[in-house]
Amino acid sequence: MTIRFVWRSDAHLADKPPRSRIDDWASTVLDKLIQVGEIAREVNADAVLDGGDLFHIKSPSRNTHELVRRVTEVHASCPCPVYLTPGNHDLKYGSLEHLHETPLGVMFEAGTIRPLYDGHELVLGNVRVVGVPYHGPDYDTNRFTTITKGDEDWLIVVAHCLASPDGGTLFDKEDVLAYPALANLDPDIWLFSHWHKDQGIQEIAKGKWAVNLGSLSRGALIQDDLDRTPSCAVLTFTKHGEVDIERRPLKVQPSEEIFNLEGAERAKKRTMSVDAFATSLKETLVTRTEGSLLDAARQADAPDVVRERAIAYLEQAGAK
Secondary structure, eight states: OOEEEEEEOOOOBOSSOOTTBOSOHHHHHHHHHHHHHHHHHHTTOSEEEEOSOOBSOOOGGGSOHHHHHHHHHHHHTOSSOEEEOOOGGGSGGGOGGGGGGSHHHHHHHHTSSEEOSTTOOEEETTEEEEEEOOOOSSOOTHHHHTOOOOSOSEEEEEEESOEESSOEEETTTEEEEEHHHHTTSSOSEEEEESOOSOOEEEEEETTEEEEEOOOSSOOSOSHHHHHOOOEEEEEEEOTTSOEEEEEEEOOOOOHHHHBOHHHHHHHHHHHHHHHHHHHHHHHHHHHOSSSOHHHHHHHSSSOHHHHHHHHHHHHHTTOO
């Protein structure tokens, strides 16, 4: 028996577009979901697996009925069931307790999309799929280490969390799972969402894989988003105990037709200014033996507007 899934994540649907976009955001993202459905039909998929953040706005009142209707129509036309692990943008107050108040909760109740988290699992043939929903910036390691195999040949985990080959933290605010830490656990395949960066498909140990393709949508004015082609993945499990994971790029419009490129250039210059200031401040602190942090900021080699903003922040933080 051959089992086949299509993987997608982080659509971030909303009525209003990000400031960086000049196209019809909702229609563009819905088109990507339709493309994923067409791929599912083409490969005769048993299910679509979604890593969460289907909606971008957490507050239910800020998602129109029209948007929810359009999302429902797209999923009603999908040739196979869609299973979703909730992300932080799907949850009001970031809590599963309020899931029933959200558009996603309504879709779960209506059966348009099926839940994939905690007690909700998917078992098809010799493949079992479990979900780890977003549960805050400090990850509960038990949610990962306690996932163990039963009678299935293949164990897949859909996890809405940051993960990378090196791990660590992101901006000292949120944990990042390290691939090597997962290599000795029971799951065979980790499907990661939450981080929009495309980190590819990687074998983290013999026969164990991490699929981390980033967001289905591109909303930010950073180089990765301008150049990146959103993708989904097709996972095929054969009756001979083999697995094939294939990246499937989606059709997207040229950057100049959907992005405010002048805004992108301004954002790039701002980033360069901040980076230059940080480097200058670091060098000043290393070479100076006297003076305060505020003095170092005042003398840092950076544009006036960047230096003044940094001084204001330091003063608010009580620096002297």
